[in-house]
Amino acid sequence: MNTPSQQPALLIDPAQSIFKVARRNFVDPEIFKAEKEMIFDRSWLYLGHSSELPNPGDYITRKVAGRGILFTRDSKGQLRALLNTCPHRGAQVCRERKGNAKSFQCFYHGWVFGADGKLRSQPGEASYPEGFKGRDTSNMQPVPRFETYRDFNFISFDSNIIPLVDYLAGAREFLDVICDQTDAGMSIVAGSQEYSIRANWKLLTENSIDGYHASTTHATYFDILMSSTDNLATGMGGGGYGYDLGNGHAVLEYGAPWGRPVAQWIPGWGEAGKSEIGRLYDNLVTRHGQERADRIARKNRNLFIFPNLVVNDIMALTVRTYFPVAPDYMVINAWALAPNDESAWARKYRLNNFLEFLGPGGFATPDDAEALEHCQRGFQNSKEALWNDISKGMGKDKAHHDDELQMRAFWTQWNKQMFPGPVSSIKGVAA
Amino acid sequence: MQSVSRADVEDFLFNEADLLDQWRLPEWLTLFTDDAKYEVPCTDLPADASSETNLFYIADDRTRLGERVKRLMKRTAHAEFPHSKTSRIVGNVRIQASKDDEVAVSCVFQTLRTKDGTTDLYFGTTKYRLAIQGDGFRIREKRCLLAGEGLRPSGRISIVL
Numbered sequence A: 001m002n003t004p005s006q007q008p009a010l011l012i013d014p015a016q017s018i019f020k021v022a023r024r025n026f027v028d029p030e031i032f033k034a035e036k037e038m039i040f041d042r043s044w045l046y047l048g049h050s051s052e053l054p055n056p057g058d059y060i061t062r063k064v065a066g067r068g069i070l071f072t073r074d075s076k077g078q079l080r081a082l083l084n085t086c087p088h089r090g091a092q093v094c095r096e097r098k099g100n101a102k103s104f105q106c107f108y109h110g111w112v113f114g115a116d117g118k119l120r121s122q123p124g125e126a127s128y129p130e131g132f133k134g135r136d137t138s139n140m141q142p143v144p145r146f147e148t149y150r151d152f153n154f155i156s157f158d159s160n161i162i163p164l165v166d167y168l169a170g171a172r173e174f175l176d177v178i179c180d181q182t183d184a185g186m187s188i189v190a191g192s193q194e195y196s197i198r199a200n201w202k203l204l205t206e207n208s209i210d211g212y213h214a215s216t217t218h219a220t221y222f223d224i225l226m227s228s229t230d231n232l233a234t235g236m237g238g239g240g241y242g243y244d245l246g247n248g249h250a251v252l253e254y255g256a257p258w259g260r261p262v263a264q265w266i267p268g269w270g271e272a273g274k275s276e277i278g279r280l281y282d283n284l285v286t287r288h289g290q291e292r293a294d295r296i297a298r299k300n301r302n303l304f305i306f307p308n309l310v311v312n313d314i315m316a317l318t319v320r321t322y323f324p325v326a327p328d329y330m331v332i333n334a335w336a337l338a339p340n341d342e343s344a345w346a347r348k349y350r351l352n353n354f355l356e357f358l359g360p361g362g363f364a365t366p367d368d369a370e371a372l373e374h375c376q377r378g379f380q381n382s383k384e385a386l387w388n389d390i391s392k393g394m395g396k397d398k399a400h401h402d403d404e405l406q407m408r409a410f411w412t413q414w415n416k417q418m419f420p421g422p423v424s425s426i427k428g429v430a431a
Numbered sequence B: 001m002q003s004v005s006r007a008d009v010e011d012f013l014f015n016e017a018d019l020l021d022q023w024r025l026p027e028w029l030t031l032f033t034d035d036a037k038y039e040v041p042c043t044d045l046p047a048d049a050s051s052e053t054n055l056f057y058i059a060d061d062r063t064r065l066g067e068r069v070k071r072l073m074k075r076t077a078h079a080e081f082p083h084s085k086t087s088r089i090v091g092n093v094r095i096q097a098s099k100d101d102e103v104a105v106s107c108v109f110q111t112l113r114t115k116d117g118t119t120d121l122y123f124g125t126t127k128y129r130l131a132i133q134g135d136g137f138r139i140r141e142k143r144c145l146l147a148g149e150g151l152r153p154s155g156r157i158s159i160v161l
Helices: A029-040 A164-168 A171-179 A201-208 A219-229 A267-298 A344-357 A365-381 A405-418 B006-021 B025-029 B062-072
Strands: A010-013 A018-022 A045-049 A058-064 A067-073 A079-083 A098-100 A103-105 A112-114 A119-121 A145-149 A152-156 A186-188 A193-197 A239-246 A249-255 A300-305 A309-313 A317-326 A329-339 A387-389 B032-041 B056-061 B085-098 B102-115 B118-133 B136-146
Touching: A010 A405, A018 A405, A029 A317, A029 A405, A045 A058, A045 A067, A045 A186, A045 A317, A079 A145, A079 A152, A145 A164, A164 A171, A171 A239, A171 A249, A171 A267, A171 A300, A171 A309, A193 A365, A201 A300, A201 A309, A201 A317, A201 A329, A201 A365, A201 A405, A219 A344, A219 B062, A239 A405, A249 A405, A267 A344, A329 A344, A344 B056, B006 B025, B006 B085, B006 B102, B006 B118, B006 B136, B025 B062, B032 B062, B056 B062, B102 B136
Parallel strands: B032 B136
Antiparallel strands: A010 A018, A018 A387, A045 A152, A058 A067, A058 A098, A067 A079, A103 A112, A112 A119, A145 A152, A186 A329, A193 A329, A239 A249, A249 A300, A300 A309, A309 A317, A317 A329, B032 B056, B085 B102, B102 B118, B118 B136
């Protein structure tokens, strides 16, 4: 797309530790339009977790990048991602959120499809030529690409995109660390948090991998944490590091004072909790050895997978995906993920932990939303006040978790997809 | 124990709504029993889902409810600073069951919240379990069942419903 050369999307000068992001990127309708084509039509996008469809015939309807998707497990147990539109005249075929069905009937003219999307029957079949049902074009259309990594299911509207495992790049290893908490598999806990923020979607990307804002934005949460669990004495803070994982993915990995159901005990969980967490931890050591067990149990990970998936392995485990609806409005879906072999005790504390910090009724997420919405308001001045600064930690050998390396990884990939071709080098302009 | 009338319950609930609208949260907190629960399930869960096995928006015991109030009264509770303005309507109040020491009450709520030029509507049904004590009622359980699909466009529950 055309962009005035005097107003690039990014200003980067490593020699001077300059990394600036044009605020126009958050407000301009032209950018918003281009993102649909250059970002959301050319990336792998999270659809859902395999555990959400445990049985043949289970289905979920979900909106991904503006498309209605019918996510099913067919009668043979295979997961399918279908475009939820009738091949006949286009009506949305399945109108329910979720359920179990042997077939789906479009209510408009009565065409019936299997959970594999194949046309089973249609009223007035005699008026169609022989073999009509056997044509591919008579079936509900599958999403161009559908691949799975460790029960995380992704779709892409770009039929030429690289395989998911390659796309995940360095994020793969972090997903492994998260999934290796248990060898019994993981499931999404029932209950979807579906909310929205009146801000540009990229603000949530930044916020999700921003270790810098915690102590100020979430002051009230840390007040509560410190007063309730005597954590200052346990000395389990310790900070950590941020990593660029390639292809726009990024992560921060760090120690923190909160309890983790897998597997870091806090005094607030009592003696019963101590033995339970101890047992979980010992299991991890047996399965993975001391070093990896320590990492799984005691490190927190805020993992971002380009362009819109966040897996936070923190005081609970959350999977969050979000989509732009307008330059200044996004919708968010978030779930809790948990090991299948977790005890009732641990599940209760996991959910308790989750709600204390996370989600639109928690003690932290509403303040994040407020911050993002006030950035969006601040961007009303973007014609005069042009730039965001995300240079924190530039030039360090190893970026700390509260540096802004993670955001630079995102924006670099965003820029590459939005403006293919040589990146213009602008020096001095923004200093 | 004399029988409880709907008017008694309505007086109590209208007063509760008024305390919330006036941001008199510490006073509001005294309406709850020590074993109280305040819960808001996600909208794709059944009305009687348990917060121990399902993800909610809010599942406070009395301790966390106290923390919620303490938090909301600080200027570092950014989502509610400066405080939003709210207007609550409580209606269709019905006593669904009563025992010697407790009544189960159902009502509908419509809560308008305005901040920074934006007004959002929260609506649904609230199920109360009210303990009958010497000087009136105390809330043992308040469960708000949001009627919308998710929290759009309101986005968050930074106030008390």
